[in-house]
Amino acid sequence: MPSPGEFVLEARGLSKTFTSGRWWQKQFRHRALDHVSLSLERGKMLAVIGESGSGKTTLAMCLVGLERPDAGEVLLDGLSIASLDRRSRVSLRKEMQLIFQDSSAALNPRLSAIEIVEEPLLIGGYGIRKERRELAMAMMERVGVSPQWAQRRPHDFSGGQRQRLAIARALTLRPKVLILDEIFVGLDLSIQGQIANLLLDLQSSHGLSYICISHDIALATQIADRIVVMDKGRIVEQMTTSTLPPDAAVSNSEWNSELRQSAKKAYVGA
Amino acid sequence: MKISIQARMLGVMLLGLHLIVFFAGFFAPYETSLQNRDLPFAPPAHIHFLDIQGKIHPRPLVCVLVERSDAFAEYFEDRGHCFPVRFLVRGAPYKLFGLMRSNVHLFGVDAPATIFLMGTDAYGRDVFSRFLYGGQISLFAGLIATVLTLVLGALLGTLAGYYGGWLDAGIMRGAELFLALPWLYFLIAVRAFLPLSLSPKDAFVMLIAVIGFVGWARPARLIRAVVLSSREHHYVLAARLFGASDMYLMRRHILPDTYSILLTQAVLLIPQYVLAEVTLSFLGLGAGEPTPSWGSMLSTLQQYSVLVSYWWMLIPGLVLVPVFFGYVLLASELQSGRKTAAS
Amino acid sequence: MRFLVHRLLHSIFLLVGISLLSFAFLELAPGNFFDEMRLNPQISHDTLVHLEKQYGLDHSFAERYLAWVRSAVKGDWGVSFAYGSPVAPLIWTRARNTLLLTGLAMLLSWMIALPVGLLGAAERGRWLDNFFSLGTSLLLVTPDLLLALGLLWLALRTHWFPAGGMQSLSSSSAHADKLKDVAFHLMAPVAILVLGGLPVLVRHIRAAAIDALQQPCIRAARSHGISRVRILFRHGLPLAAAPLVSLFGFSLASLLSASLLVEVVMSWPGLGPLLLEAILARDVYLVIGAVMLAALFLAGGMLITDCLLFAADPRIRTEKLA
Numbered sequence: 001m002p003s004p005g006e007f008v009l010e011a012r013g014l015s016k017t018f019t020s021g022r023w024w025q026k027q028f029r030h031r032a033l034d035h036v037s038l039s040l041e042r043g044k045m046l047a048v049i050g051e052s053g054s055g056k057t058t059l060a061m062c063l064v065g066l067e068r069p070d071a072g073e074v075l076l077d078g079l080s081i082a083s084l085d086r087r088s089r090v091s092l093r094k095e096m097q098l099i100f101q102d103s104s105a106a107l108n109p110r111l112s113a114i115e116i117v118e119e120p121l122l123i124g125g126y127g128i129r130k131e132r133r134e135l136a137m138a139m140m141e142r143v144g145v146s147p148q149w150a151q152r153r154p155h156d157f158s159g160g161q162r163q164r165l166a167i168a169r170a171l172t173l174r175p176k177v178l179i180l181d182e183i184f185v186g187l188d189l190s191i192q193g194q195i196a197n198l199l200l201d202l203q204s205s206h207g208l209s210y211i212c213i214s215h216d217i218a219l220a221t222q223i224a225d226r227i228v229v230m231d232k233g234r235i236v237e238q239m240t241t242s243t244l245p246p247d248a249a250v251s252n253s254e255w256n257s258e259l260r261q262s263a264k265k266a267y268v269g270a
Numbered sequence: 271m272k273i274s275i276q277a278r279m280l281g282v283m284l285l286g287l288h289l290i291v292f293f294a295g296f297f298a299p300y301e302t303s304l305q306n307r308d309l310p311f312a313p314p315a316h317i318h319f320l321d322i323q324g325k326i327h328p329r330p331l332v333c334v335l336v337e338r339s340d341a342f343a344e345y346f347e348d349r350g351h352c353f354p355v356r357f358l359v360r361g362a363p364y365k366l367f368g369l370m371r372s373n374v375h376l377f378g379v380d381a382p383a384t385i386f387l388m389g390t391d392a393y394g395r396d397v398f399s400r401f402l403y404g405g406q407i408s409l410f411a412g413l414i415a416t417v418l419t420l421v422l423g424a425l426l427g428t429l430a431g432y433y434g435g436w437l438d439a440g441i442m443r444g445a446e447l448f449l450a451l452p453w454l455y456f457l458i459a460v461r462a463f464l465p466l467s468l469s470p471k472d473a474f475v476m477l478i479a480v481i482g483f484v485g486w487a488r489p490a491r492l493i494r495a496v497v498l499s500s501r502e503h504h505y506v507l508a509a510r511l512f513g514a515s516d517m518y519l520m521r522r523h524i525l526p527d528t529y530s531i532l533l534t535q536a537v538l539l540i541p542q543y544v545l546a547e548v549t550l551s552f553l554g555l556g557a558g559e560p561t562p563s564w565g566s567m568l569s570t571l572q573q574y575s576v577l578v579s580y581w582w583m584l585i586p587g588l589v590l591v592p593v594f595f596g597y598v599l600l601a602s603e604l605q606s607g608r609k610t611a612a613s
Numbered sequence: 614m615r616f617l618v619h620r621l622l623h624s625i626f627l628l629v630g631i632s633l634l635s636f637a638f639l640e641l642a643p644g645n646f647f648d649e650m651r652l653n654p655q656i657s658h659d660t661l662v663h664l665e666k667q668y669g670l671d672h673s674f675a676e677r678y679l680a681w682v683r684s685a686v687k688g689d690w691g692v693s694f695a696y697g698s699p700v701a702p703l704i705w706t707r708a709r710n711t712l713l714l715t716g717l718a719m720l721l722s723w724m725i726a727l728p729v730g731l732l733g734a735a736e737r738g739r740w741l742d743n744f745f746s747l748g749t750s751l752l753l754v755t756p757d758l759l760l761a762l763g764l765l766w767l768a769l770r771t772h773w774f775p776a777g778g779m780q781s782l783s784s785s786s787a788h789a790d791k792l793k794d795v796a797f798h799l800m801a802p803v804a805i806l807v808l809g810g811l812p813v814l815v816r817h818i819r820a821a822a823i824d825a826l827q828q829p830c831i832r833a834a835r836s837h838g839i840s841r842v843r844i845l846f847r848h849g850l851p852l853a854a855a856p857l858v859s860l861f862g863f864s865l866a867s868l869l870s871a872s873l874l875v876e877v878v879m880s881w882p883g884l885g886p887l888l889l890e891a892i893l894a895r896d897v898y899l900v901i902g903a904v905m906l907a908a909l910f911l912a913g914g915m916l917i918t919d920c921l922l923f924a925a926d927p928r929i930r931t932e933k934l935a
Contacts, residue, residue: 064511110526123509124513443626450631452870459635459888552874587759588759598754
């Protein structure tokens with residue numbers, strides 16, 4: 001077992017290029033990730049900011065294993081995932097979960113809420129049905145969804161509640177890392193705040209580390225410990241927010257405009 | 271899956287027809303191979319409700335047929351010699367689709383009267399009974415062959431759509447090949463190259479296998495399309511992150527998306543396959559004599575004399591029209607139901 | 614250009630596949646042509662062995678297949694056991710008869726189906742459309758077999774047209790009279806094919822036309838006050854062209870194989886009855902020849918369709934092909 005290091009999750013030199021077109025057509029190549037490296041400290045939140053098309057979602061997919069990078073490696077607790085055999089890889093992957101942007105697409109519309117939340121336990125063959133249901137119910141309550149709604153379908157819930165369900169589902173496996181892919185998109189500001197508070201609350205109670213992907217700089221500065229800016233598949237800027245003054249989230253603050261300046265530099269020059 | 275009232279009613283009617291055919295032994299008054307050499311091409315029975323004195327008789331009456339001595343297959347009724355039709359009679363024994371024994375028939379008549387609801391054929395065999403038993407072959411061959419095709423198509427389509435790559439390319443090339451085959455030619459060729467005289471059960475199984483095997487390509491393509499998009503749903507991706515196996519994903523998340531397509535395909539294919547069986551039997555390539563099938567019953571009509579003189583021999587063909595109509599209506603109901611659900 | 618190459622390779626693959634499949638099936642089938650002869654005690658075993666050798670039946674599957682391919686490409690499609698003569702000319706005369714039948718039927722079907730389908734789309738929901746829909750639905754549910762038997766019955770009862778065959782025995786040898794005679798005999802089988810094929814055609818044409826007419830550019834034309842007829846033919850038809858071309862291609866592709874049943878019932882001397890007879894007699898090369906010719910038409914039809922579509926719809930050039 002590797003000694004508990006500082007970084008719970010590390011990416012080193014991830015690259016991914018997509019090609020499209022058949023042999024008789026002109027081929028299009030799109031470099032989604034270009035030697036991306038980042039690290040996530042235990043118990044912290046890292047924000048990944050960028051415009052659409054900058055490679056954020058591809059990064060998330062590569063970290064979690066839904067896409068295979070052309071080059072580079074991903075390390076969880078110091079262990080390189082690629083170096084493991086299949087079985088260890090599968091069980092290691094469960095320690096990293098992904099919450100999708102569109103909550104209605106991430107939940108099977110045919111299943112009830114409780115079936116959705118207990119699914120990871122069902123797949124893993126955990127206990128008997130009663131135990132699974134109890135655990136799932138407890139998790140639902142923990143994220144703020146009333147258990148009396150357990151038999152309802154996803155379309156009966158609001159967007160914010162669906163994201164809560166998605167989070168509850170992911171937490172049943174007690175992961176170490178949660179990757180949040182634009183989960184605040186489409187939610188009211190107040191709901192965003194509620195979900196953000198829930199996440200921070202869970203962070204301490206469950207010992208989670210987060211990677212929060214977003215295009216909303218203000219939100220990121222409010223909740224994240226460190227920020228990383230991506231553009232055209234590359235990381236163009238990194239900074240910590242811990243050194244910020246308490247009112248750094250205010251839109252007129254000097255620090256915020258500084259961040260915007262550096263982001264602008266990335267899009268124009270580089 | 272929303273199924274409208276009209277669709278349900280149609281389904282029930284078709285089901286009723288299939289049930290009647292399934293219980294052919296009960297509904298048919300005679301055995302299919304029972305010949306009445308002295309009553310060839312007898313017309314459908316005249317059922318009388320008035321007896322010879324013109325009074326209303328409590329039971330329907332059937333009178334004995336006597337052949338005219340001067341003409342072949344022309345008859346007149348001996349009105350003095352009439353018998354009542356009795357219900358729930360005991361007659362020739364039969365096996366309910368090979369399992370239960372019984373000898374109760376829905377209706378029958380004492381000898382020497384005969385009740386040929388649809389007349390007789392060249393050997394004096396009751397067309398109605400042969401029609402019912404023949405329906406077993408034609409309708410159920412179509413049904414079971416459809417199931418075979420859909421299972422094959424769903425299996426290959428799912429494998430192709432889910433795994434992609436070489437498996438997908440290979441299966442799709444194969445599908446194009448099968449779609450490009452002149453299907454009737456191929457069907458005939460495949461059937462004809464199997465032994466021509468088989469026991470009825472073997473012949474039935476073989477017919478089903480041949481018809482069902484040829485048509486897997488179109489459903490497979492449709493299923494593949496559904497699986498391709500279904501596979502990318504975020505809840506499927508999420509389940510993969512929970513460590514789900516391919517089998518679990520296909521069973522729990524992907525296949526349910528294909529059910530509505532499978533249903534519509536089934537309703538479209540069944541009449542086509544019934545017609546395929548009828549065509550094969552018509553051409554002499556189905557289950558051989560003496561097993562009746564609607565197609566083989568129709569093949570005697572190729573003799574001009576039969577076609578012109580004995581209209582009741584056409585009945586197995588005529589009945590196809592309302593049956594197909596039922597299926598076509600059902601299919602369009604289901605399809606419009608799916609369109610309104612999607613919008 | 615690359616597209617054309619791709620499609621050509623595709624067609625060749627198809628033809629090779631079909632020929633292999635057919636050969637394989639014939640191989641799997643029990644017995645061969647000479648089984649009937651075997652039962653005859655007067656024919657000695659040696660004669661049979663000699664006959665089999667003469668027809669090359671003692672070679673292995675691979676050898677026979679390759680030999681067939683080699684000679685077929687040169688134009689020699691083997692010999693029919695039953696007729697004792699080369700397969701190619703046999704098939705070709707019959708195929709010509711079939712093509713006469715189906716070609717005429719296809720022409721008539723399209724001539725009727727196009728206006729009916731387009732009008733149905735234009736008058737959508739109104740009495741004319743409903744009337745046409747009812748008619749096509751009725752035709753749709755009536756199997757070809759029934760149509761054939763029905764027309765046969767009509768012919769026998771009324772003698773309005775011949776009940777089968779291609780030529781009367783008593784026809785004079787004058788050219789014009791012969792043509793008239795054949796035309797007369799064509800009436801019934803062509804009618805059956807047209808009636809049988811109409812419903813599917815009309816439905817597809819109507820659907821394609823409805824889709825085309827709902828496009829925004831058509832609505833704009835209507836608001837400009839352009840007459841309905843003009844819209845239908847000058848604006849709607851080109852938009853509906855792509856699915857119609859596909860449909861046309863399918864019609865072309867099935868020219869040889871669509872009429873088997875009709876030919877058998879009406880005793881029309883086409884490819885269908887020949888194939889049936891050859892199959893029952895296990896006349897191997899004749900069967901393969903007939904199937905391959907039908908397959909050739911199919912592959913050719915599909916190739917032409919793809920090329921026409923490519924020319925008609927520029928989107929195909931850049932899009933991924935399914």
